[in-house]
Amino acid sequence: MNIMTEAAAEAALEKKMNTVPLKMVGKDVSVYYGEKRALFDVNLDVRENTVTALIGPSGCGKSTFLRTLNRMNDTIGGCRITGTITLDGEDIYDPSIDVVELRARVGMVFQKPNPFPKSIYENVAYGPRIHGLARNKADLDVLVEQSLQRAGLWNEVKDRLHESGTGLSGGQQQRLCIARAVAVSPEVILMDEPCSALDPIATAKVEELIYELRSNFTIVIVTHSMQQAARVSQRTAMFHLGNLVEENDTDKMFTNPDDQRTQDYIMGRFG
Numbered sequence: 001m002n003i004m005t006e007a008a009a010e011a012a013l014e015k016k017m018n019t020v021p022l023k024m025v026g027k028d029v030s031v032y033y034g035e036k037r038a039l040f041d042v043n044l045d046v047r048e049n050t051v052t053a054l055i056g057p058s059g060c061g062k063s064t065f066l067r068t069l070n071r072m073n074d075t076i077g078g079c080r081i082t083g084t085i086t087l088d089g090e091d092i093y094d095p096s097i098d099v100v101e102l103r104a105r106v107g108m109v110f111q112k113p114n115p116f117p118k119s120i121y122e123n124v125a126y127g128p129r130i131h132g133l134a135r136n137k138a139d140l141d142v143l144v145e146q147s148l149q150r151a152g153l154w155n156e157v158k159d160r161l162h163e164s165g166t167g168l169s170g171g172q173q174q175r176l177c178i179a180r181a182v183a184v185s186p187e188v189i190l191m192d193e194p195c196s197a198l199d200p201i202a203t204a205k206v207e208e209l210i211y212e213l214r215s216n217f218t219i220v221i222v223t224h225s226m227q228q229a230a231r232v233s234q235r236t237a238m239f240h241l242g243n244l245v246e247e248n249d250t251d252k253m254f255t256n257p258d259d260q261r262t263q264d265y266i267m268g269r270f271g
């Protein structure tokens with residue numbers, strides 16, 4: 001039997017990864033908040049049906065980069081972006097792009113679970129309704145059930161669909177927000193530290209879910225937890241002071257990173 005050298009194994013992995021289609025491509029992305037520059041010419045590919053983790057010390061630009069992917073930065077006064085970002089080859093900053101439609105294709109889950117003060121059912125039904133994804137009530141019922149199933153929440157809430165979403169536990173609320181995000185059939189889901197407000201059991205549930213969701217969605221997740229990045233992602237990108245330091249296969253990133261700053265960060269030497 002052939003025993004592969006480490007370098008050969010890496011090359012084989014790289015080759016395999018290179019066959020995965022690119023869902024989103026960021027080229028020379030820079031972001032400014034007024035005079036302050038928060039990102040410096042970031043080049044980062046997001047591969048299809050892959051979980052990409054963004055890591056790095058606080059303030060390094062992870063959330064800023066994540067928000068460029070569905071133009072959430074547009075809502076921040078004084079924020080300016082240069083460079084290009086494409087989704088399936090199409091420039092998402094082109095003036096012809098409908099931002100509402102873009103955000104349906106590239107959905108987002110936030111750090112703090114933020115269900116609407118409405119029923120569990122309405123939280124999930126809202127998006128499909130405004131985007132006209134259901135023809136009638138029966139259709140909508142199916143979509144709500146499917147979304148809650150996908151978010152691993154259905155069994156816990158099926159008998160209380162008309163109770164308020166805000167009455168759920170934190171972990172359930174976050175899965176409700178994930179159900180709300182998947183209900184409009186996005187292609188990409190962005191998650192900014194989705195587990196940081198959750199206890200370890202709820203975190204484990206959400207992590208398991210993220211890992212499974214990648215068969216249907218492309219996921220980009222910001223996390224401060226190295227363990228979480230290692231558990232849920234296949235690719236990891238390390239940011240430092242607004243620069244993308246390294247982007248690599250997750251296993252390699254955590255065992256044998258190319259950049260000293262990555263090594264220092266994952267060893268807990270800074271950040």
Ligand SMILES: Nc1ncnc2c1ncn2[C@@H]1O[C@H](COP(=O)(O)OP(=O)(O)OP(=O)(O)O)[C@@H](O)[C@H]1O
Pocket residue numbers: 033036038056057058059060061062063064065076
């Ligand atoms: N709305 C804003 N206005 C001005 N500056 C901002 C704004 N949001 C972020 N910044 C600045 O941009 C830089 C990157 O911030 P960002 O929130 O992207 O970092 P982060 O990596 O997500 O950090 P954390 O891990 O703490 O969430 C920081 O210097 C921050 O102060």
Ligand SMILES: [Mg+2]
Pocket residue numbers: 062063064192222
């Ligand atoms: Mg952040």
